[in-house]
């Protein structure tokens with residue numbers, strides 16, 4: 001079995017992804033189609049029948065990836081707009097939006113769901129989270145900055161990229177994850193409290 005198979009998807013499946021993802025109106029038409037194809041590929045290569053089933057984390061089984069992705073994209077765009085207004089930073093939304101919307105595109109391939117219990121698929125012990133997403137993104141010809149930023153975004157990655165998109169993704173991603181851990185994390189320590197531990 002291949003890790004994933006690039007899949008364009010039928011119109012209904014593409015429409016379901018396009019209806020779900022926030023921020024597609026911020027990018028050019030070709031990038032919008034690439035983003036939809038990336039999620040269709042992850043979805044059709046995963047065991048999940050519905051987008052709503054895809055898990056976010058074993059630490060917060062009731063919170064779903066579908067919510068997290070849009071939480072991160074919305075927050076990342078809020079932060080980007082603040083960076084533009086406050087510091088005059090230049091943002092390329094054709095790079096930033098795919099970084100935000102696709103940073104966890106490999107998660108459907110990394111998790112299993114048994115009732116309410118979230119477990120790990122064998123792939124999660126073979127290739128790190130983020131790296132598989134970066135492979136998929138590379139296969140769809142996204143720019144190198146999208147590939148490298150997704151490859152290195154995870155909390156346990158050896159380093160994080162030194163570019164504006166990586167910085168914005170980091171704070172948006174951990175803002176969302178820590179909100180979940182504070183409210184639904186069943187005692188798991190949020191990332192912002194883990195310094196020095």
Ligand SMILES: [Fe+2]
Nearest residue numbers: 103104153154
């Ligand atoms: Fe992630």
Ligand SMILES: [Fe+2]
Nearest residue numbers: 072103104173
């Ligand atoms: Fe994330």
